Amino acid sequence: MKTVLGILSEIRPEFDFTENRDFIKEGMLDSFDIIALVSSLEQEFLIRIDGTDIVPENFASLDAIEKLVRRSSKKA
């Protein structure tokens, strides 16, 4: 299974997502990257990310994204 870090690196290979930076404020992820990321996370972890959770703060760091994955419901 891919990791969140692996998926992020596929979407934006030019950035190092292990660095302690704000992915949104630093321009490492734009709104289209977030859409691609949501789709990949849902497919990889068999989850359904709620539309109201698709806000910048939930994608600002590796920790925030991993928390989002953990609390998202499993696909029926």
Place this chain on the structure above:
Amino acid sequence: MNLLYHGRRITGVLTVVPQKVSNFDDEAVNYSFPIEKTLRLKSLMGFKEHRIVDDGTCVSDLCVYGLQYLFDQGLVLPQDIDALVLVTQSPDYFMPPTSNVIQGRLGLKEDMICLDVNQGCAAFEVGLFIAFSLLDQESIHKVAMLNAEVLSRKVSKQDRNSFPLIGDAASITLVEKDFDQSPIYANIMMDGSKREALMIPAGGFRLPCSQDTAIPHDDGTGNLRSLENLRMNGQDVFNFVMEKVPPMISSLLDQSGKRLDDVNYFLFHQPNKFMLEKLAEKLGVSYKKMPSNIVERFGNSSGVTIPTNICYNIGERVLNEEFIVCFAGFGSGLTWSSILMKIGNMKFCKMIEF
């Protein structure tokens, strides 16, 4: 705000789309992003093809073409139209009203009312509310409610946020009195404090067009647009829709006493496929009941996506059957609105090309 109407019926819908098809694959080279990244979004967002008018084509051209088609086919008589309500954000002129232009070009009678209304993605709902209210008058029996946009002419071709999804189209929805009809439940909300989420900054009296306003600028994410182009903050719009639309639909169902399962179709405005599918998931509605195929085939034509949705997805069936449908529009303003009503046994419901 909750609204309730009695004795009103949609008797026909005609959608007019331009013949010209623009394909996303051909446009992708215009965007200053890696081609792989752009193509990855194709299926997620519904970037496929969209209908675009030629330069010089205006809203009145599409509406006159559609109305003339209805007259030629004998589907409505010119003298029977007592009101033209045009809801658009791309009028032919500031002055005169484009509805008057349409009236004049078609030689319609003087004894009628023509109204232009400025609304965007909720234009279908707002137009219906006005049509329903006009029909309170004894002298008004038939309202032609027109939704029309040629906003592709105001979108930068180098703006990946907006251009792949923009579509041009017009629709004519005939609304009449019918006191055997079920009540029509509706609601509408507005938040002008977030008006800049969707905006064309220059071209009005606040910021007239000039050499400066025509200069394209990078928005910081690689999209090029000028102040005369449509600007959309996609993230803000997405968050607004996810936050406001589900409670609006719940409230509408409560008001009507209906359950989610009682509704045959959720015919919503279609800004992009991803947003609609997330909305369907949040509402607990199957993708089949909430079609999201208009934006990838015709583009987002603002208030015209709902009539296009009706014609394309259930146009044949709605001639002989009846359905309980929920319409919802949400966007510029910001405005969000929904309607629960029965539609069916229409005299016509089809699409034609301009």
